[in-house]
Amino acid sequence: MRHLAKRRPLDYYAPMFVSVMCDLGSDDSRKAVFGLLPQYGFEKVQRACFESSSISEKHLTNLKRDIDKVTDYYDTIRIYQFPVEGRLAVSILKENKWKRLLVNPPAKV
Numbered sequence: 001m002r003h004l005a006k007r008r009p010l011d012y013y014a015p016m017f018v019s020v021m022c023d024l025g026s027d028d029s030r031k032a033v034f035g036l037l038p039q040y041g042f043e044k045v046q047r048a049c050f051e052s053s054s055i056s057e058k059h060l061t062n063l064k065r066d067i068d069k070v071t072d073y074y075d076t077i078r079i080y081q082f083p084v085e086g087r088l089a090v091s092i093l094k095e096n097k098w099k100r101l102l103v104n105p106p107a108k109v
Contacts, residue, residue: 060081
């Protein structure tokens with residue numbers, strides 16, 4: 001019988017839909033972020049909007065870390081993820097700080 005290694009939660013591939021909206025304060029930040037997103041499998045769908053339907057939570061965490069490296073105080077980025085624990089998650093980078101909101105589905109009547 002083959003031994004299966006115990007996996008940590010971020011080791012498995014759980015794809016989700018992710019949309020990234022960019023409001024970047026400088027051309028340097030724009031070039032860096034717009035060059036970074038396709039490396040993670042994002043496709044440009046509008047002028048400052050990128051989407052992916054096949055990114056994992058682990059890769060998204062790495063993307064956020066890479067975005068931190070190339071942005072500055074004046075840049076704002078919003079990342080919409082679904083599903084996250086059955087809810088919509090919105091991560092916001094503003095003034096060099098990340099904040100995260102979890103939106104619950106509407107209550108059933």
